[in-house]
Amino acid sequence: VTGGALTGSSAYEVYAVRYGTRSTHRDDVYLNYEIYGEPDQPIEMDYFFWLARNADRTILIDSGFAPTVGARRGRTTLCEPTEALRRFGVEPRNVSQIVVTHGHYDHIGNLARFPDAEIVISRREYDFWTGPYGSRAQFATSAEADEIDHLRRVAERQGMTFVAEGAQPSPGIEVIEVGGHTPGQLVVLVDTEAGQAVLASDAVHYYEEFERDWPFTFVADLEAMYRGFDTLRDIVSDDGRVLVAGHDPDVMRRFTACGDDLAGIAVRIG
Numbered sequence: 438v439t440g441g442a443l444t445g446s447s448a449y450e451v452y453a454v455r456y457g458t459r460s461t462h463r464d465d466v467y468l469n470y471e472i473y474g475e476p477d478q479p480i481e482m483d484y485f486f487w488l489a490r491n492a493d494r495t496i497l498i499d500s501g502f503a504p505t506v507g508a509r510r511g512r513t514t515l516c517e518p519t520e521a522l523r524r525f526g527v528e529p530r531n532v533s534q535i536v537v538t539h540g541h542y543d544h545i546g547n548l549a550r551f552p553d554a555e556i557v558i559s560r561r562e563y564d565f566w567t568g569p570y571g572s573r574a575q576f577a578t579s580a581e582a583d584e585i586d587h588l589r590r591v592a593e594r595q596g597m598t599f600v601a602e603g604a605q606p607s608p609g610i611e612v613i614e615v616g617g618h619t620p621g622q623l624v625v626l627v628d629t630e631a632g633q634a635v636l637a638s639d640a641v642h643y644y645e646e647f648e649r650d651w652p653f654t655f656v657a658d659l660e661a662m663y664r665g666f667d668t669l670r671d672i673v674s675d676d677g678r679v680l681v682a683g684h685d686p687d688v689m690r691r692f693t694a695c696g697d698d699l700a701g702i703a704v705r706i707g
């Protein structure tokens with residue numbers, strides 16, 4: 438991780454956009470929760486994608502679940518992602534790039550709504566989902582076959598931008614490949630005026646998961662998941678960086694609330 442000096446020109450406004458939610462239980466989200474000897478309790482799970490924009494670029498980090506898919510899976514759509522973007526004054530054609538953190542349904546749904554955007558994904562992640570193991574039941578349950586097919590079509594027809602550890606898909610944006618949750622799970626670091634927003638996506642669903650070192654229930658490589666926690670601890674030990682968990686309702690309290698028709702839907706990071 439280089440971090441690097443912030444330049445005014447590459448600093449972004451960064452927003453976490455809470456487009457969906459559901460209620461669940463701790464033993465549903467933490468791997469082998471019973472080993473911790475704590476009672477099961479309800480927990481809320483929010484669903485986010487992230488918007489980074491400056492004078493030159495409008496970039497999404499993930500694109501949320503498709504409302505129909507979310508409904509089938511018992512998730513509530515609070516604000517359909519393209520509608521949320523519209524409230525920012527962003528039309529799909531204005532989105533220049535989408536950095537996909539991993540191939541799960543709640544991160545790549547709606548990609549087809551952005552035919553003009555450059556799609557960026559880890560080579561390892563793409564190869565996994567389009568290879569022989571992504572379709573096996575324990576993995577496939579977290580993905581939608583037609584959305585993986587869409588990734589294939591992007592790669593074959595429009596061209597996909599494949600990245601690996603340390604790549605900078607745009608100025609002021611860096612990806613860290615941590616694996617763990619999925620084979621090529623990315624963390625995305627975005628320069629803001631106040632420092633770097635560390636968009637953990639599903640490398641850290643909950644702050645509690647990170648602070649208590651409790652792996653998430655869906656895991657491709659447990660050792661890599663723990664190592665990802667360590668990598669993130671190292672990254673956020675720098676005062677100039679702020680961790681943004683991927684599914685934690687507390688994100689809405691930790692950062693600056695947006696008003697008007699984005700109230701309860703979006704917060705500004707940094």
Ligand SMILES: [Zn+2]
Binds near residue numbers: 543639
């Ligand atoms: Zn997720």
